[in-house]
Amino acid sequence: MDIVLIAGLWFDGSVWDEVVPELTALGHRPLPLTLPGQGDGTASATLGDQLAAVLAAIDATPGKPLVVGHSAAATLAWLAADARPGKVAEVALVGGFPSDDGRPYADDFAAEGGLVPFPGWAPFDGPETADLDQPTRDRLASIAVPVPEAVTKGIVHFTDERRFDIPTLIVCPEFTPTQAQHWIATGESSELARATRLDYANLDSGHWPMASCPRELARVLAEAANS
Template sequence: MTDIVLIQGLWLKPQVWAEVHDELERLGLTASAVDLPVHAEATLADQVDAVLAAVDASDDPPLVVGHSAAATLAWLAADAREVAGVVLIGGFPGADGEAYAGFLPAGTGSVDFLGWSDFEEDAADLNAASRAAMQAEMVTMPRGVADGVVRLSNPARYNVPMTLICPEFSPDDAKAWIDGGDLPELAKATKLTLVNLDSGHWPMVSQPAALAQLIADAAG
C-alpha cells in the first residue's frame, strides 16, 4: 500500500487536509500531512527537511502531494529521494535557481495572507463562511521560506510519475503553458498526466472527496 504525504501551500496549516485525509483513509490509504516549520526564522531548507523526514518515515517510497506553491516542495522531494510519484494540485514546481515564492511582495519581514481580493476568481467556490474559517487558521509565511532559492540536481526526477490536478485552470491551459515554455520542469517530465477538477484553488476545502479520489487514483 502506498503511503501518501500531503504538503499544504502558502499560509496553510496541515489541518487543512483533514477531510481529504479522512477520505483517503476511508479508501484504504495511509496519509499524513507535513507540519511545515513556519516560525519567523524558518527557511526553505527547514521546510524541505520536514518534507524529507515525512518521506523517510514511510516504509516504502510514498506518493508526495503538493498544493499550490508546495508543488515545488513535492518536486524537491522527488529530486532528493525515491518516491512512488508526485501529485501537484493547482501549482507548478519552480526551476533550479528560482525563488520559492518570488511572486510575493518584496520586503524583509514575513508575509501575511494577501487577502481574498487577490484571489477572487480562484476562490469562487468558497462561500464567506469557508473563507473566514480558512483565514482564521492561516499562518504567516516566513521571509526565509518565500525568498529561499530552489536547488534541483537529480535528473531522475523527470522520470517520476507525475499527476497535475488542474482546478481553477484546465488541462488544456496547462498543456498550452507547457508547450509555450512557461513550465520548464513539467516540459521535461516523461510521465505527466493532466487531470481536470472543476473547483477553485483550494479543493481540499471545497471538494475534499473528489480531490481524495483523484489522489487515490494516482496512488493506485
C-alpha cells in the same frame, strides 16, 4: 499507500482535515505535514528547513509514498522528488507548477517584518475563489499563518535528473488540463516540459479544492496512488 500532503503558503496540515478521512476510507494512509515556519511557531524557518521536514516524512515511510504539493508547494514536492528519486513513487501537483532552478520559491507577496502574511481574498478574486462560500473563506482565513520571508525567497536548486522520470500527476482545479498542457508546451514550466510521465486530472474547482471539494480531491489522489 502513504500519501504525503504538503500545503501551499499560509496553511498547516489542518487544511487537509476534510481530505484525510476520505483518503483513509479509500485505503490509504494520509500524512498531512505542518511545515517549519508554517504553523509550528518557528518564524526563522527557511526553505531548506521545510524541505528537510518533507524528506524526513518521506524517509519515515516503509515504502514509496505519493508526494502531494499544493500551489507553491508544488515546488517543494518536486524538490523532494529531486532529493529522493528512488524513494518517491509518484508526485501530484495540485494547482501549481514547480519553480525553475535558480528562481525564488514563492516571492509574489509582500513581506512585513520578515514574514509574509496571508493577503486576504482580494488578490485571488476570480476562478481561484469562485467556489468558496463565505463560511469556507472565513475558516481558511482563520487558520492562515504568516510564512517566513526566508522561505518565500529561498532559491530553488535541483540536482538529480532522475526526477523527470517519476510519474507526475497535474491536478487541475481552477484551470483545465488543456490549459496546463498548453502552458507546459509553451515554456511556463521548464521542469515539467522535461518530465517523461505526465498525467492530468480535472477537478473543476477553485484553487483550494481540499476545502471546497475534499471528496473529489481525495478520489483523484487515491486513483493516482492505486495506479
